[in-house]
Amino acid sequence: MQLKNDLILRAARGEATERTPVWLMRQAGRILPEYRAVRNRLSGFKELVETPELAAEVTIQPVDILGVDAAIIFSDILVMPEAMGLTYEMVEKRGPYFPQTISTARDLEALHVVEGDELSYVYDAIRLTKKELNGRVPLIGFAGAPWTLLAYMVEGSGSKTFSKARRFLYQQPETAHKLLDMIAQSTIVYLKKQIEAGADMIQLFDSWAGILNPVHYAQFSLPYIEKIASQLSGVPVTVFAKDAWFALKDMQDVSCRTVGLDWNVDPEEARKLLPNKTLQGNLDPCVLYASPETIRKETATMLDRFGNHPHIANLGHGVYPDTDPDHVKVFIEAVKSHKK
Amino acid sequence: MQLKNDLILRAARGEATERTPVWLMRQAGRILPEYRAVRNRLSGFKELVETPELAAEVTIQPVDILGVDAAIIFSDILVMPEAMGLTYEMVEKRGPYFPQTISTARDLEALHVVEGDELSYVYDAIRLTKKELNGRVPLIGFAGAPWTLLAYMVEGSGSKTFSKARRFLYQQPETAHKLLDMIAQSTIVYLKKQIEAGADMIQLFDSWAGILNPVHYAQFSLPYIEKIASQLSGVPVTVFAKDAWFALKDMQDVSCRTVGLDWNVDPEEARKLLPNKTLQGNLDPCVLYASPETIRKETATMLDRFGNHPHIANLGHGVYPDTDPDHVKVFIEAVKSHKK
Numbered sequence: 174m175q176l177k178n179d180l181i182l183r184a185a186r187g188e189a190t191e192r193t194p195v196w197l198m199r200q201a202g203r204i205l206p207e208y209r210a211v212r213n214r215l216s217g218f219k220e221l222v223e224t225p226e227l228a229a230e231v232t233i234q235p236v237d238i239l240g241v242d243a244a245i246i247f248s249d250i251l252v253m254p255e256a257m258g259l260t261y262e263m264v265e266k267r268g269p270y271f272p273q274t275i276s277t278a279r280d281l282e283a284l285h286v287v288e289g290d291e292l293s294y295v296y297d298a299i300r301l302t303k304k305e306l307n308g309r310v311p312l313i314g315f316a317g318a319p320w321t322l323l324a325y326m327v328e329g330s331g332s333k334t335f336s337k338a339r340r341f342l343y344q345q346p347e348t349a350h351k352l353l354d355m356i357a358q359s360t361i362v363y364l365k366k367q368i369e370a371g372a373d374m375i376q377l378f379d380s381w382a383g384i385l386n387p388v389h390y391a392q393f394s395l396p397y398i399e400k401i402a403s404q405l406s407g408v409p410v411t412v413f414a415k416d417a418w419f420a421l422k423d424m425q426d427v428s429c430r431t432v433g434l435d436w437n438v439d440p441e442e443a444r445k446l447l448p449n450k451t452l453q454g455n456l457d458p459c460v461l462y463a464s465p466e467t468i469r470k471e472t473a474t475m476l477d478r479f480g481n482h483p484h485i486a487n488l489g490h491g492v493y494p495d496t497d498p499d500h501v502k503v504f505i506e507a508v509k510s511h512k513k
Numbered sequence: 514m515q516l517k518n519d520l521i522l523r524a525a526r527g528e529a530t531e532r533t534p535v536w537l538m539r540q541a542g543r544i545l546p547e548y549r550a551v552r553n554r555l556s557g558f559k560e561l562v563e564t565p566e567l568a569a570e571v572t573i574q575p576v577d578i579l580g581v582d583a584a585i586i587f588s589d590i591l592v593m594p595e596a597m598g599l600t601y602e603m604v605e606k607r608g609p610y611f612p613q614t615i616s617t618a619r620d621l622e623a624l625h626v627v628e629g630d631e632l633s634y635v636y637d638a639i640r641l642t643k644k645e646l647n648g649r650v651p652l653i654g655f656a657g658a659p660w661t662l663l664a665y666m667v668e669g670s671g672s673k674t675f676s677k678a679r680r681f682l683y684q685q686p687e688t689a690h691k692l693l694d695m696i697a698q699s700t701i702v703y704l705k706k707q708i709e710a711g712a713d714m715i716q717l718f719d720s721w722a723g724i725l726n727p728v729h730y731a732q733f734s735l736p737y738i739e740k741i742a743s744q745l746s747g748v749p750v751t752v753f754a755k756d757a758w759f760a761l762k763d764m765q766d767v768s769c770r771t772v773g774l775d776w777n778v779d780p781e782e783a784r785k786l787l788p789n790k791t792l793q794g795n796l797d798p799c800v801l802y803a804s805p806e807t808i809r810k811e812t813a814t815m816l817d818r819f820g821n822h823p824h825i826a827n828l829g830h831g832v833y834p835d836t837d838p839d840h841v842k843v844f845i846e847a848v849k850s851h852k853k
Contacts, residue, residue: 331673336833340802383756386776386797386829416723418758419777436726437759457726462680489726493676 185409194242195508199491200235218263225297250317256291258284274329278348287359296370303371314372318379319356320394357397376411383416403428436489440478455489472507525749534582535848539831540575558603565637590657596631598624614669618688627699636710643711654712658719659696660734697737716751723756743768776829780818791823801840812847
């Protein structure tokens with residue numbers, strides 16, 4: 174299937190593009206009334222994730238409604254721990270919760286390395302989405318980075334400090350490495366199968382990168398990201414390590430094409446540190462709460478700061494659920510109409 | 514009253530000291546069984562904060578039990594919003610909660626600039642503590658930085674993103690500046706009275722510094738920190754802007770003697786950026802979960818990285834409540850016995 178719009182793939186490969194491509198993390202989700210209409214018919218978040226027809230429907234919504242240059246498959250990074258044997262619940266307004274957690278080496282015995290079929294609902298959703306997209310825009314597949322998944326598996330829920338998960342690294346480093354390796358192996362299988370099913374691009378989300386100290390990040394996160402990224406071929410890979418400003422320079426050596434930036438990173442600084450990478454980001458999601466005039470001005474300023482460096486426009490984090498979709502459209506239009 | 518141990522004050526003034534002084538953020542608190550014994554007799558956290566005899570008792574506990582080189586008055590940064598007219602509740606295991614929040618300019622009408630007597634229980638606690646310390650170690654007073662207090666007053670509770678508070682900055686910047694100014698004025702009065710009551714040192718906590726983008730941090734936080742710091746004289750001031758790595762270089766121009774560092778900051782980098790400041794921090798609090806051998810090794814590594822730069826040893830954040838007090842003692846002893 175020939176893509177009618179391959180801007181984001183060309184930008185990811187570092188090629189010059191006629192304009193900057195744009196999409197938003199969490200674009201398929203609660204910001205859209207059309208998403209909420211689908212979601213409200215269901216028993217819960219997981220039903221949506223696990224039903225390929227519905228996941229495909231909400232994946233495509235932002236392409237139709239917002240006019241983004243890429244779709245990202247509707248799913249969750251926590252499907253992986255579940256496929257490995259640790260089920261999660263998504264508690265309304267509270268976030269993820271794991272009834273069982275990992276606290277000792279023995280707990281790893283209940284886990285297994287994913288072989289692929291455990292997550293066939295994701296591959297089915299990707300195949301369906303690709304068919305329905307019919308080449309309009311590329312489809313992004315994704316997974317959580319091993320450290321971020323371990324953090325949830327040990328902590329059992331979201332946390333401000335993830336101190337249980339970080340304690341685990343200090344008290345049981347060997348078990349931590351063993352678990353990280355199991356997650357990395359599973360993720361390689363998982364992402365290869367996403368690519369087989371039709372994903373045109375892959376993003377790794379290291380959402381809790383920023384709470385590790387730099388030495389631990391270099392020991393417990395980066396090697397596993399590299400292990401995964403180096404095994405994926407044929408499609409460009411993006412790594413988004415939120416708040417890990419201290420590791421930005423190290424991303425230059427990771428086998429990925431694109432590096433995602435949160436809103437605290439100075440684009441000029443990132444360009445210097447990562448001369449060979451495409452950069453993705455990094456408007457403060459809160460800018461979308463401002464007036465259309467301010468959104469246009471801030472978007473233009475951001476684009477100018479990335480200059481001629483290969484760039485994929487995005488926010489510096491997932492769009493906040495209470496953002497007005499019309500303001501999202503203002504952002505997208507501002508990117509599309511910007512003169513380089 | 515002549516101080517018997519003034520190491521921390523000399524280090525803060527940039528003077529050479531025979532060894533590095535050490536204390537811990539949140540040293541007076543749940544890590545100590547002696548604290549929990551006092552706390553469990555009471556109706557709640559606020560009773561402890563508002564009863565000078567009890568606040569003084571738990572303030573002094575870590576001096577007796579842990580052997581730290583400074584006491585910090587037991588209180589909370591949220592006493593200030595309350596003194597201005599916005600009461601808070603401390604919900605067990607959930608954290609602070611404000612029944613009323615600030616969302617419009619009109620809401621500011623219910624607030625007033627503090628004149629001092631509203632917080633007399635804090636000054637009484639300081640006077641009592643000074644008397645009971647009897648010159649053993651200096652006493653640190655503190656307040657929240659205006660941005661962090663505004664964040665709670667608008668958001669109404671803790672939050673991963675503080676998106677309501679940050680939206681407020683984009684949608685109502687003038688009201689935000691007016692509120693920040695009211696908080697800054699109140700905090701100047703408050704801290705001057707803490708100093709009058711006997712505080713030997715002052716620390717400003719900008720706990721939510723790191724979620725602002727760098728432009729907003731320069732507009733909505735730093736000027737108010739400077740406004741406060743520049744009005745305090747006679748005692749050294751410390752500014753701890755957690756996660757605001759992007760503003761570290763700007764701290765060089767703030768009227769404070771000491772800059773606090775979180776555990777992600779590279780001490781060597783901080784020394785270069787802040788040649789005229791004493792640095793405070795910055796061991797990862799999770800190191801205290803490790804074995805005594807690891808704690809000693811990591812502490813020595815940290816101290817060596819600060820080298821001969823004026824330094825006050827601390828963690829890079831408050832000590833986590835489930836830390837073993839014996840491990841805290843290992844950290845303190847490791848600092849005290851370190852050969853420069």
